[in-house]
């Protein structure tokens with residue numbers, strides 16, 4: 406019997422420290438804040454940052470954090486922190502995510518990492534586990550940035566990357582960000598004080614849904630995030646000559662749209678020409694004058710390239726520019742591009758990647774290294790401390806949609822890996838040689 410029991414235990418993998426039912430029930434409860442009328446847990450959510458729904462959810466979550474024995478505070482950017490003391494005067498191991506959503510979003514983006522962090526704290530209390538480092542949960546303000554056009558708002562303030570002029574931006578009801586921070590109990594004049602002091606953090610961890618389909622398709626339980634990709638934007642203009650669509654022969658046209666169409670395909674070809682996970686997109690075309698019977702004289706389109714390796718992006722861009730020059734010549738148009746924005750990639754710490762892999766292996770889960778194609782608060786905190794990110798599968802790779810879903814076991818696996826990684830970090834960091 407003993408042998409049978411141990412064989413069964415082996416087949417099921419080591420027991421979890423986190424409680425799957427408790428975590429799932431807490432996710433369900435959070436989903437009530439901003440739930441569409443008549444919908445259930447799987448009917449999505451609209452809980453935009455700086456909204457009544459967000460305000461109510463924050464109040465509820467702070468109460469949950471207090472009940473878990475945490476010391477709760479809110480910083481001047483509205484970020485919520487919940488602290489658990491350590492036995493030594495070491496810098497803090499910080500972990501968390503966000504609870505704001507996009508309009509008509511899902512109940513997993515941000516929520517899994519936020520409530521996964523809470524579940525880790527509950528499990529540590531249940532197990533009476535003491536750590537050397539202080540541990541702290543963070544719930545970042547307005548990650549999605551739907552209001553005030555500033556995503557990663559709370560983490561940007563913490564990293565000292567937010568300028569004060571953002572306070573005067575208005576939402577659709579005319580309220581400023583400063584007004585909302587007051588409603589969140591904060592003094593907007595102190596926004597700069599949200600900055601986290603250099604050296605205050607030992608590490609930052611974020612558990613998140615993948616929001617892509619790689620883990621789901623490959624049936625792998627845990628994604629070890631290599632970094633958050635850099636995003637490079639250019640705005641391009643094809644300038645030809647708008648002329649009569651009936652009287653201008655085909656060989657005498659300077660068709661800006663024909664050139665832009667060829668440019669779009671050239672972008673795809675050059676991005677695909679190298680192996681790797683880099684992506685390139687032309688998200689729109691603006692055609693002028695935009696009439697049925699006029700040859701397009703001018704077309705504006707953006708080019709977006711994303712990858713973990715900024716040098717690779719620039720190498721691909723150099724080839725694209727060469728192709729654009731050839732197309733311009735052949736189509737007898739001008740094709741000019743200007744750089745608009747370049748967000749550098751944020752790499753995760755390789756030692757923390759190893760910890761996450763070891764934590765997952767010890768729990769009996771499969772892992773895959775992958776980049777994050779979406780932005781996360783972790784990329785801002787990378788400027789302050791070594792970061793690590795843990796991904797769990799998103800069903801069908803769907804996110805920012807009411808159909809976003811991650812299975813209860815996958816969510817709990819992610820929280821378990823977070824739990825184990827925190828304890829590995831607590832063991833490894835600040836050791837005297």
Ligand SMILES: [Zn+2]
Pocket residue numbers: 503514515548613
């Ligand atoms: Zn998110």
